[in-house]
Amino acid sequence: MGNKLSASEASMELAETIPTEEFFAVSADFLDFIEKAPCDLFRRNRSGEYVLLAARHSALSRQAVMGLEHYGTDQIYARTDDSAYYSRMLRARLDDLVANPNIEASVKARAVQATCRDAMRRAFDDPRGPFIRQACDIIVPTVDLIVSDDQATKHLVRLTAFDQATYIHSTNVGIFGVALARLFFGLDRSHDMHKLGTGFFLHDLGKCRIPIDILNKPGALTPEERLVVNGHVEEGYTILSEHGIVTDEARTITLQHHEKDNGQGYPRGRVGSDIHPYARICRIADIYEALTAERPYHKRRSTFEALKIMKEYEVADVDQGLFAEFIRLFTA
Template sequence: MNLINWPKFYANPIYPEGWMCPLRGKADPLTLLMIKTIPANKLELGMYVNLPMSWLSHSFIKNNFLITSRSQIDKIIKSSLKEVKIDTSLGKDLTEEDITDEPSPSVPETVQKVVPEGLREVIRDPNLSPEKKARAVRQYSQEMMKNLMESPSAENIGEVMTAISDIVDLIVTDDETNNYLLNITSHDFATYTHSVNVGILSISLAKALYGQSDSHDMHALGAGFFLHDLGKVRVNLSIINKPGKLNDQEWQEMRQHPDHGFEILRETDKLDKESRIIVLQHHERDDGSGYPLGVKGTDIHPYGRICSIADVYDALTSIRPYKPQMPPFEALRIMQKEMLHHFHRDVFERFVRLLAAAVKT
């Protein structure tokens, strides 16, 4: 077995408190000899690190991982951790001389916030025209989702949810700005751009279907819609950024992202069950041909149906390395003629009427 592949076999990778060795089972004296505690500022590329803190307290996907970039080291140094553990059987070692040869650098006091400071001010500015407000909100929202995808900690998810509530209020109460938001769509298919597009489309459709009914928590729905692709942070970046169609193995990994997203939100306890269902079901199809569960018909939650329609529409109208941008009217035509069996007919027809009033073809 190649040592570099050992990490995926760990059950609870904190050796002194119960690490599981892939070949020897529970930690034994030999295993413990491979574990060292070093100053965080002494981390180097190629080291296999364990962060001795709750997963919810940092911005990494796992507590244990191989250091592959300087940015990972910088994030650890900027955190509250002064020391970390490294496993020398899985990565690079550090000599005692290296540990003690220089003092720790000072830790910067300020860390970039996940939510741009100008977002709330723009939303609440009464002097901005609806068009300018829509453009600014979209720009800030894309920056926010990009930051979250890079640092998807529980704290950051909570901050983003608060900001999404402000965006939801704007969409629900300001029809003119909402129409501009639907018109000013970015066609770049980066995950964070797609998240914003689908979030705005889905909230607008939910508004059209439910109005301001107290039986539907639009803030929670908005968070579910914006965070529908959060699980992609656990998919290999080479797959996310591949400039072509995925092979069978890559596609199998990509199909796991709804499960990953649902699990992240369950672990962080940031959304209620109905809203987490959006994340889990946004790739399900009414005829049962979707994933990850292959459920169909009434087994798909109405909120999942809303998000699935917005998700497909944005995928069709976005530029991909292997296909050009499709005009909105053409995308709707294909969805109606070739894909209608994937969707709930009434919800799709309401989506068409929504875009007919707002989207420029």
């Protein structure tokens, strides 16, 4: 990590350095299932400048990227102008991978989970239209995998990483939500799983507008802070509307996933049948993920502990048939 660059390396850096442009970070995890760079990829040198790592369509190996440690980084970057092209190429690769019967379910699960998590991170860090649409693109093959492959779904459930970061929480809720919807609705084609997937994965997008010191506060929130946090529901709907990504499913899930049968939920205090089943599915996934994640205000629970708490306290007002299907995700 502390090695000095040789004279030849220094001159090469000078020759390959790209003038200042807008860049976005991408995860090196996608190199496990892609053979060529989907667009020009860069690393950053010690001066913070972007240096070409691999040109578009050139061969790209994991070993080459592991060499990034020599330069004190583990991050890869692409030009913001290439974001749409990057997204299309990555989506095409994921579609091929998911449809390929010769690839193991565990490999497919790792690929879609890592790529989806990375796309969600960008959407939450920079909720502009291009990055939100990238996330929507990557959600599609993730949903396809859950709907078509039971073994891959089991791997996805096991792969969920529990962390307080909102984008990881949303990725997990998206996976749990789609998996539960598939179990609950079965082969009923009247439920569009892709539109549901977008709603589940982006249900908490409004939290990107909540001050981080409130969102990650270790103690109890003040009444004023609670109102700010509760505002993420309508903020999320506003963001989706601003970028033309609202479907009926996404609207319902985003606006209702914190409603409760007893009327003590928010933002509208809906009761009983006024709460849509899609929102109930999201709420179950949301509560489970919150209980099993490490948070500033509580330690993470095991799956058994979380399900026990949910059954006895948290989801007493939820359709017990729906909750029984959720338990199947961890016992099947």
